[in-house]
Amino acid sequence: xxxxxxxxxxxxxxxVIIGGGIAGLxxxxxxxxxxxxxxxxxxxxxxxGKLSVSEVAGVAVDEGAESxxxxxxxxxxLVKETGLGERIMSAxxxxxxxxxxxxVRQQPDRQFMGVPCDMDGLARSGVLxxxxxxxxxxxxxxxxxxxxxxxxxxxxxxxxxxQEVVDRLVDPFLAGVFSGRAEDLSFEAxxxxxxxxxxxxxxxxxxxxxxxxxxxPGEKPPPVSVATLDGGFGSLPPALVREVLAAAxxxxxxxxxxxxxxxxxxGGWRLTVGPVTGPEHIDADAVVxxxxxxxxxxxxxxxxxxxxxVSALADVPYASVAMVTLAYPRAAFPGxxxxxxxxxxxxxxxxxKAVKEVTFTTVKWPHLAxxxxxxxxxxxxxxxxxxxxxxxxxxxxxxxxxxxxxxxxSGVPVASRVSRWPDALPQYTVGHLERVRRIREAxxxxxxxxxxxxxxxxxxxxxxxxxxxKAADQVLAWLKSDAAARSVAAGV
Numbered sequence: 043x044x045x046x047x048x049x050x051x052x053x054x055x056x057x058v059i060i061g062g063g064i065a066g067l068x069x070x071x072x073x074x075x076x077x078x079x080x081x082x083x084x085x086x087x088x089x090x091g092k093l094s095v096s097e098v099a100g101v102a103v104d105e106g107a108e109s110x111x112x113x114x115x116x117x118x119x120l121v122k123e124t125g126l127g128e129r130i131m132s133a134x135x136x137x138x139x140x141x142x143x144x145x146v147r148q149q150p151d152r153q154f155m156g157v158p159c160d161m162d163g164l165a166r167s168g169v170l171x172x173x174x175x176x177x178x179x180x181x182x183x184x185x186x187x188x189x190x191x192x193x194x195x196x197x198x199x200x201x202x203x204x205q206e207v208v209d210r211l212v213d214p215f216l217a218g219v220f221s222g223r224a225e226d227l228s229f230e231a232x233x234x235x236x237x238x239x240x241x242x243x244x245x246x247x248x249x250x251x252x253x254x255x256x257x258x259p260g261e262k263p264p265p266v267s268v269a270t271l272d273g274g275f276g277s278l279p280p281a282l283v284r285e286v287l288a289a290a291x292x293x294x295x296x297x298x299x300x301x302x303x304x305x306x307x308x309g310g311w312r313l314t315v316g317p318v319t320g321p322e323h324i325d326a327d328a329v330v331x332x333x334x335x336x337x338x339x340x341x342x343x344x345x346x347x348x349x350x351x352v353s354a355l356a357d358v359p360y361a362s363v364a365m366v367t368l369a370y371p372r373a374a375f376p377g378x379x380x381x382x383x384x385x386x387x388x389x390x391x392x393x394x395k396a397v398k399e400v401t402f403t404t405v406k407w408p409h410l411a412x413x414x415x416x417x418x419x420x421x422x423x424x425x426x427x428x429x430x431x432x433x434x435x436x437x438x439x440x441x442x443x444x445x446x447x448x449x450x451x452s453g454v455p456v457a458s459r460v461s462r463w464p465d466a467l468p469q470y471t472v473g474h475l476e477r478v479r480r481i482r483e484a485x486x487x488x489x490x491x492x493x494x495x496x497x498x499x500x501x502x503x504x505x506x507x508x509x510x511x512k513a514a515d516q517v518l519a520w521l522k523s524d525a526a527a528r529s530v531a532a533g534v
Contacts, residue, residue, distance in 0.1 A: 213391055
């Protein structure tokens with residue numbers, strides 16, 4: 043096989059993974075038992091990307107991503123293969139509420155990604171005004187909406203159900219998942235199941251209803267099947283590294299190794315790592331690029347024949363986020379937290395608050411319940427970078443004041459932590475799916491090159507790991523075909 047960095051003793055081809063976030067580490071994990079030598083290069087000082095855990099008031103609490111969908115067997119299977127299967131902990135309460143129009147209100151019982159299915163349930167929730175509710179009901183009688191190509195979430199949903207549904211239900215959902223705004227984000231890329239269902243239904247509410255189970259009178263929707271790890275979801279990255287190094291002693295996971303350039307060579311790929319004044323060159327047979335859009339654009343745009351398609355990467359915007367984690371005495375919340383019926387509430391942007399989402403961590407994850415209540419407050423929608431320029435003390439003060447206004451919590455937290463995630467979440471703006479299609483096609487045409495991560499198919503950790511599996515399979519397939527072609531050429 044090609045590649046001057048091949049292990050001389052074993053003849054293994056060398057696969058280099060650029061990026062040590064969850065996608066890059068998962069790609070290395072999927073390659074650990076294959077006949078390849080793996081090197082992971084991470085530019086920062088730590089692995090794991092947006093997965094990290096540290097203690098608040100003596101409790102291990104995630105600083106970034108905290109959960110996975112437990113019904114995705116491939117994702118939970120990966121966790122079990124790392125030896126962490128016994129530490130998978132299911133959520134206790136997953137219901138969410140909305141802080142709007144002066145109160146924290148339960149979401150409609152039947153809704154899909156913020157889009158209501160049942161107008162009577164929507165009315166009972168009190169989330170919309172009377173005028174907003176009347177406008178939402180028009181969706182049931184409006185003529186079919188023309189959708190020629192991709193449109194923004196706001197354009198399509200408001201056209202069917204009215205702007206108030208967008209502002210008070212859908213936009214808060216998108217802010218929680220993407221830290222984005224409905225007027226910017228792609229309907230096809232962010233509400234994909236609904237976008238597909240909407241092609242078979244005139245009413246958008248009916249389309250949403252086709253994706254949610256019907257409920258008997260008084261029945262509550264089934265809880266969302268989510269899970270975390272005892273000790274924090276952030277304990278997964280080091281477990282992946284341990285398994286990679288245990289299975290493949292010739293593997294390497296390096297931090298502080300920024301890749302500045304990626305070029306084709308006669309035998310494969312060459313990576314330029316480190317400072318201009320003292321660069322290191324690493325040769326590889328195959329490369330997996332598992333970094334955000336900006337760095338990926340820099341690396342890929344210099345490859346002949348690929349630049350036109352990947353130039354769109356440079357235009358993908360990112361949202362920055364801060365997570366303020368607070369610990370309170372249990373008695374600080376009037377009536378307690380566990381009986382409120384929800385584990386989180388979202389805050390519409392129209393409410394003009396700094397905090398966009400609050401999670402009652404010790405309610406959502408019962409295994410963390412103890413002497414203190416842990417609350418995570420998420421700040422930072424796309425376009426609110428100025429808010430995150432405030433110092434930690436200011437962000438804690440903002441979060442505690444708004445939490446008190448919404449919940450009546452008294453006193454000050456006994457501990458706090460501010461975790462900042464600059465350029466954390468890619469924005470799937472209108473046309474995103476077409477951009478991704480062009481990028482993937484251009485990359486697939488390059489021998490031994492693949493991409494993965496949050497940019498492509500979804501921002502959740504489980505989806506990132508799924509893209510890593512595809513990338514690993516892609517480079518393995520090419521290495522196998524290349525080996526076969528070389529054997530034929532050699533007359534073997």
